[in-house]
Amino acid sequence: MDLGYWLPLFFAGAMGLALLIYVILDGYDLGIGMLLPFADDDQKDVMVAAIGPFWDANETWIVLGVGILLIAFPQAHGIVLTSLYLPVTIMLMGLILRGVSFDFRVKAGDKHKAKWNALFAVGSLVASVCQGWMLGAFVTGLTGDATSTLFAVLIALALPALYIMLGAAWLLIKTDGELFNKAVRWGQLAVLPMGGFLLLISIATPMVSDTIADKWFTLPNAIGLMPIPIATALAYAGLIWIFNNRQILHNGYGWLAFVMLIVMCVLASIGLAYSLFPDIVLGRLSIWDAASATESLLFTFWGAVITLPMILGYTIYIYRVFRGKATNLSYE
């Protein structure tokens, strides 16, 4: 077996998976952060409690994603992160503010709580917008011209909308009463903008990149790809239906909304992976050109094969320990 071929492929897959898990898991954290200003003070505590035991591990998935970029594709790591220097730096500041606010809002004294709540929301918003900007710039091959900038702006608006949907759906699982009703309302308000952005992105993507347009619209690939937009549209319709169906929501099936969003995220990342593959920097560098030495990849491969199942195992365990409504969890 040719390890020089398979190992970069394995790590490209692992990186994609880590970033997908990040988007879903920290997505709901950041979404709830952005929704925080719209809740009253007691509800804010419950919202933070709904993500408290999970956020730290959720955020670690982006470290793994960027870590794999650095470990497996050092050539690309330099190009990607130097080109994205500004959005990365601003995103980091957002993540810093969001992350420390968890603790400061309850530990710095009651008179400072409002300030830290506000910084929590601002940090979440800034990080989300910058992640969209980074994703947009990355998909267009880091060229930085006018069209790709416009495209990056579009994704910078779309990603926070997705995160807000994930946050609202997570609250359906973790809360009840007044806050649950608010979460339903937030979801109903955000679902159309999110769908609009999704449609715009789907139209714009082949327009900004000829490489991607070729991959999408040549036969027979175009036919093989059809299930992706169709399934996405169905999941999206399901999402709207769930958020507007009182019976489903109030009989404890609110988690279905989160499942629909996961389905949409998975489909979008399959589409993205297909569009980029085999390049790691679109049109410039393939995963094999950018890969580290095979012996280095192999050493990390064994570590990943042993530890990743363990990580998944105890992640599931943590979610089981903290299952149920988040009403009486104190963050202090």
Next chain:
Amino acid sequence: MEFDPFLLARVQFAANISFHILFPTITIGLCWVLFYFRLRYTFSGDKAWEYAYYFWVKIFALSFALGVVSGITMSFQFGTNWPGFMERAGNIAGPLLGYEVLTAFFLEASFLGIMLFGKDRVSNRTHLIATALVAAGTTFSAFWILSLNSWMQTPAGYRIEEGVFFVESWWAAIFNPSFPYRFAHMLNASLLTASFLIMGISAWRAMRGVDGPATWKVMRTGALMAAVLAPLQVWIGDLHGLNTLKHQPAKIAAIEGIWETEKGAALTLFGFPDEEAKTTHMAIKVPGLASLVLTHEWDGELLGLNEFEDEHPPVAPVFWAFRVMVGIGMLMVLVGWWAAWRLFRNRDENRDTQVWLLRALSVMTFSGWVAVLAGWYVTEIGRQPWVVDGLLRTSEVVADHSSATLAGTLFGYILLYAFLLVSYIAALRYLATKPARSLSLTPQQRAMDAERAEGDA
């Protein structure tokens, strides 16, 4: 005025890593202390240890959060500021960082949730194990990152082809010559930092009469740790110094301010190194002592800076940082012994008779931070001009950003970090004024307490 982008990139990285290291330094040591509190509570059933645990776990969580967010910044800055490092040395540095993420980051981040919120949801034993796993996670993290840092100081187990590093032996690369010393030195530094932090804040609480028996128990734990670990650190530091002399003599020459190779070199206690004049002004020297300390012979030969033209670090910062580190280390030995003697003799828990000790401990609260920063400046500035000692220059791997971009983001970072540091210390002060009993209660119990207090009044 135009700043050199290379210098700005270095200052920015230094600002981030200096801010970052403050928090892991606390959490690596403090988590083992928490595990000890947790064990004592489990086996003795003494409520005081439970209060101690729930008070300190809050400070741990806050410090951990600051460590995590600034650590994420580091993982990105390898790429944004030093892309050349990963392009050239990524085959070795990458896997070491990867193992840190896989074996440490997820472990500590996941079980921290149980440590903080799981008390009523898991068994006592599971909670104990979760605490141990978080402590193990912080230590694994230190293992991998110090292995990488040590490899940059004393590279081993590699070959170079067309400027790119490839691994020859993972064992030799991971357990490179300076790694055991640096790892032991840093772990012990972390435990010492934690011991002075817990003594300092407990002393502050005791002086204000905030708390009961838990405070003095914690203080005694810290005193015992400091009395044993501070002298141990002197010994480990000496071994580390001998290892540095063998592998990085230019760093030692800068530390000691030895300008010309000589036998029986004097130890400069104090002075003002002047690189242009190649001399140390107003030096106070002890004849022969540097040779004795470093070679264990009165007339041992020490290489001077003259042997490393253009390949030695800037002298003054290394020289000064070393003296700050050693000075605080010696102070820690003295205060540690004093505290142990005063606190264990008769178990005197009276804030009036112990007032001088309490004041001293309170002043020393963050002494570990200063010593650790100074120590890292010695070893990191002391590695310059190399990023991988003797093989790859720092100037070869820097990213090509404009000074304006770097200066702008640097300003942003410094502003943010200053704000966070002030907030962190203010939050610690605020937490220190809260009695421990209220900390181990659920919000409902606390509300009941408050009602009862109103009823009494």
